[in-house]
Amino acid sequence: MKKWLLIPILSVLVLLTGCQKTASKPQIMTTFEPMYEFTKAVVGDKVDVAMIVPANQEVHDYEPSAKQVAQMTDASAIVYNSNDLEKWVPSVKTYATKIEAASAVDQIAGDPHTWISPKQAIKEVKYIQEELSKKFPEYKTDFAKNAEAYLIKLEALDAQFDTLKNAKQKTFITQHEAFSYLARDYDLKEIAVTGIDPDIEPSASALANLKKEMEKAGLKSVYVEENANSKIADTLAKSAGADTLLINTVESLSDAQRKAGDDYISLMQENLKSLQKTIK
Incomplete structure (x- = not known):
């Protein structure tokens, strides 16, 4: 009798173990390519990163679909460049942490193209790292290590432009x-x-x-x-x-x-x- 009772118990344990292995990671939504790359470089494989604006789409005038808005609603964080560029981000109702990368930049009034300067890209990556480390403190050390490796590449690029x-x-x-x-x-x-x-x-x-x-x-x-x-x-x-x-x-x-x-x-x-x- 005890032998037969062990079978369903073992089955439940196997199912629970399987759920733990396939549990989804937190997700960060990013608006367009530089924000995606900067964020991905920081988080590595610790958090899933998705991009909203498709390839070959003009980011200035882009409006997210209802499905994308739903994804942002469920996300842990949204990383975007600036309120001057992705003007729709502030109106998205979500509990996700909104990270405006360009807030770390000495901005030119009305001009959102901060990322085109490697010097400003460096500032944005540092800011993204700092803010995501607050959101995911358990990964703070990993984020710092990842960011450091990526910043070395950006600093080399900056030196070339200098x-x-x-x-x-x-x-x-x-x-x-x-x-x-x-x-x-x-x-x-x-x-x-x-x-x-x-x-x-x-x-x-x-x-x-x-x-x-x-x-x-x-x-x-x-x-x-x-x-x-x-x-x-x-x-x-x-x-x-x-x-x-x-x-x-x-x-x-x-x-x-x-x-x-x-x-x-x-x-x-x-x-x-x-x-x-x-x-x-």
């Missing part, structure tokens, strides 16, 4: 005003074809003035962005007899880039190589 400070020609012209932090932190001057909002087109007179600025500065190249409409920048380059060079705002990875193993650091290194063609 070499631009030695250039004699420091002016570059971009498709839209997304590189102000990069210009400020590395003593460069950005001339933008359009403002912070890339959808607002400049007037004909504004384009004429830009052409004069290009000629005055002796600029022979216009930087255009991958995965973005460059019609206006192409028009300016053609009228000024200039060529176009690629630069990346590192807001997302295409499927091909992800398959090739690209990430924030590799794309920023490509940006540096591209900038070195005109800033020298």
